[in-house]
Amino acid sequence: xxxxxxxxxxxLLMGGTYGMVALGMGLIYGVSSIVNFSHGDxxxxxxxxxxxxxxxxxxxxxxxxxxxxxxxxxxxxxxxxFLIRPIVGNHLxxxxxxxxxxxxxxxxGLLMVYGGQPLRTPSFMESKLLILGxxxxxxxxxxxxxxxxxxxxxxxxxxxRTDLGRSIRAVQQNAKAAALMGVNVSRVQLLTFAFxxxxxxxxxxxxxPGTPIHPNQGMRYTVITLMTVVLGGMSNFAGILxxxxxxxxxxxxxxxxxxxxxxxxxxxxxxxxxMLFRPAGLLExxx
Amino acid sequence: xxxxxxxxLGSPLFALALLALATLPLWLPSYYLNIAILTLIYxxxxxxxxxxxGIAGQISLAHSLFVGAGAMVASALLMKFGLNMWLGALLAAxxxxxxxxxxxxxxxxxxxxxxxxALITMAFAEMGELIVLGWDFLGGASGIxxxxxxxxxxxxxxxxxxxSFWVMLTLATICLIVNLAVxxxxxxxxxxxxxxxxxxxxxxxxxxxxxxVLAMVISAVLSSLIGTxxxxxxxxxDPYLLASPVLTIEIVLFAxxxxxxxxxxxxxxxxxxxxxGEILRGQLGGTLPGLHYFIxxxxxxxxxxxxxxxxxxxxxxxxRQLIARAPRTG
Numbered sequence: 001x002x003x004x005x006x007x008x009x010x011x012l013l014m015g016g017t018y019g020m021v022a023l024g025m026g027l028i029y030g031v032s033s034i035v036n037f038s039h040g041d042x043x044x045x046x047x048x049x050x051x052x053x054x055x056x057x058x059x060x061x062x063x064x065x066x067x068x069x070x071x072x073x074x075x076x077x078x079x080x081x082f083l084i085r086p087i088v089g090n091h092l093x094x095x096x097x098x099x100x101x102x103x104x105x106x107x108x109g110l111l112m113v114y115g116g117q118p119l120r121t122p123s124f125m126e127s128k129l130l131i132l133g134x135x136x137x138x139x140x141x142x143x144x145x146x147x148x149x150x151x152x153x154x155x156x157x158x159x160x161r162t163d164l165g166r167s168i169r170a171v172q173q174n175a176k177a178a179a180l181m182g183v184n185v186s187r188v189q190l191l192t193f194a195f196x197x198x199x200x201x202x203x204x205x206x207x208x209p210g211t212p213i214h215p216n217q218g219m220r221y222t223v224i225t226l227m228t229v230v231l232g233g234m235s236n237f238a239g240i241l242x243x244x245x246x247x248x249x250x251x252x253x254x255x256x257x258x259x260x261x262x263x264x265x266x267x268x269x270x271x272x273x274x275m276l277f278r279p280a281g282l283l284e285x286x287x
Numbered sequence: 288x289x290x291x292x293x294x295x296l297g298s299p300l301f302a303l304a305l306l307a308l309a310t311l312p313l314w315l316p317s318y319y320l321n322i323a324i325l326t327l328i329y330x331x332x333x334x335x336x337x338x339x340x341g342i343a344g345q346i347s348l349a350h351s352l353f354v355g356a357g358a359m360v361a362s363a364l365l366m367k368f369g370l371n372m373w374l375g376a377l378l379a380a381x382x383x384x385x386x387x388x389x390x391x392x393x394x395x396x397x398x399x400x401x402x403x404x405a406l407i408t409m410a411f412a413e414m415g416e417l418i419v420l421g422w423d424f425l426g427g428a429s430g431i432x433x434x435x436x437x438x439x440x441x442x443x444x445x446x447x448x449x450x451s452f453w454v455m456l457t458l459a460t461i462c463l464i465v466n467l468a469v470x471x472x473x474x475x476x477x478x479x480x481x482x483x484x485x486x487x488x489x490x491x492x493x494x495x496x497x498x499x500v501l502a503m504v505i506s507a508v509l510s511s512l513i514g515t516x517x518x519x520x521x522x523x524x525d526p527y528l529l530a531s532p533v534l535t536i537e538i539v540l541f542a543x544x545x546x547x548x549x550x551x552x553x554x555x556x557x558x559x560x561x562x563x564g565e566i567l568r569g570q571l572g573g574t575l576p577g578l579h580y581f582i583x584x585x586x587x588x589x590x591x592x593x594x595x596x597x598x599x600x601x602x603x604x605x606x607r608q609l610i611a612r613a614p615r616t617g
């Protein structure tokens with residue numbers, strides 16, 4: 001029973017963070033139908049930037065966010081403007097292939113700069129634990145979960161209450177109609193992409209304390225994010241957060257109950273099952 | 288079979304190219320010969336993938352499963368039960384075929400879209416790698432070492448680099464011929480109809496299930512056989528190389544850069560990039576690990592933005608222009 005509680009706590013906290021990473025991707029998909037297969041590598045890049053800031057100026061990752069957030073936002077805007085915009089509206093497969101190329105480029109660029117050794121970035125929060133009865137969780141995980149929920153709430157506020165948010169939702173619902181109403185569609189798409197990538201800076205900072213990083217990790221994060229977004233029905237916010245929880249729980253239960261790497265199969269297995277029986281996502285009405 | 292099939296196969300150029308390639312082991316230094324072998328392996332894999340990914344337009348990211356099955360299962364059966372590797376290769380191919388049929392059936396039964404298909408096949412590939420890593424019978428994380436290659440053909444041993452080269456050349460040629468055969472047979476027309484518009488294809492009576500299963504099974508069996516030969520060639524069966532989803536992405540990348548759905552696209556893509564990558568890795572691998580993958584990524588992005596249909600159609604156009612211009616200038 002203790003083990004189950006421990007797994008549930010761990011899974012929920014991780015899942016919340018996965019949900020936030022996936023929100024960025026879902027937002028981008030909703031506005032410009034881009035499925036970004038290099039999403040995890042941008043997250044990875046964010047983590048390595050934090051590491052560099054620590055190595056050079058001994059900055060705590062939570063402080064580095066101030067610099068990494070605008071850096072990733074700018075990079076996202078550049079990537080969108082020069083690589084992705086020329087092929088928006090083409091076949092989905094072309095976008096998948098282009099972002100796979102981008103993933104190879106980012107991942108191995110990091111490998112060339114930082115080498116293949118796992119790197120750690122210490123933080124003042126790293127070794128703190130939260131103890132609730134029999135359940136022990138690492139403090140950074142709790143912060144990550146709380147911050148993710150906070151970010152999701154903020155995103156909801158921006159989308160429903162601000163002009164930019166309204167134009168984003170307008171483009172999401174019908175880009176042509178939004179253009180006719182005077183929304184600058186291509187500007188909205190650019191901003192959304194930049195913002196979706198910048199959100200990864202937040203995720204990078206939250207996931208970093210106590211986690212060793214390696215250039216190869218990007219692919220795994222991409223797969224987890226894609227699974228979460230698809231489970232959520234691509235651009236349904238509540239669905240994506242729920243998808244994150246499902247994947248996080250499956251991962252925690254798999255690793256705690258099954259010894260060795262075999263336990264890591266569980267999230268993929270659950271994903272395939274859900275995909276087959278609810279292909280439109282967890283919360284969507286089935287067509 | 289359309290006459291086009293025999294025109295390409297019967298052309299003296301094709302025979303001459305094969306013959307010239309077959310003499311490589313006789314004079315090429317062993318460093319370059321090994322690069323040539325690796326190139327042929329990827330040419331063969333890209334061609335095998337092209338049947339599903341190019342001709343039928345289904346971006347399958349599950350092909351590391353088939354290559355991995357060919358490599359790990361045949362090697363494990365040899366080392367654990369002493370089963371002859373020819374039989375092992377056959378068994379592994381059967382397993383791959385069964386897996387492929389299952390995946391194609393899922394695709395048909397649950398009407399997966401392009402994105403769902405790519406993701407589900409990727410999830411299968413991730414599961415496959417984890418199964419190999421977690422199961423000692425298949426070598427676990429430490430892999431399997433095969434006995435030394437003494438050149439006994441009956442034991443699936445081909446006697447070092449030259450023998451392996453001819454085996455890979457044969458496999459790549461078989462993959463090329465299968466691609467040509469599929470493209471010029473009714474199956475190829477059905478698959479292209481499915482690729483261009485699945486609903487329209489079904490409406491005019493193309494059997495979706497039968498054709499999808501057929502394409503996937505052909506592609507999987509070829510990939511599995513290449514996997515067994517690859518394992519025998521490198522003698523150390525490394526799950527992180529042979530069962531990893533990264534392998535599939537490399538294959539997809541080569542086929543896309545060369546030109547999806549064409550016969551010569553995958554040949555050109557892998558044929559240009561693998562030697563380039565390997566030579567760069569040989570020169571700079573110590574100081575800049577990952578440089579060759581970095582360059583693959585750059586080339587892929589440039590090709591997608593510049594000539595989205597791949598290098599093969601572009602090269603074809605250039606050759607035709609050259610030929611058309613030749614009489615005037617000459």
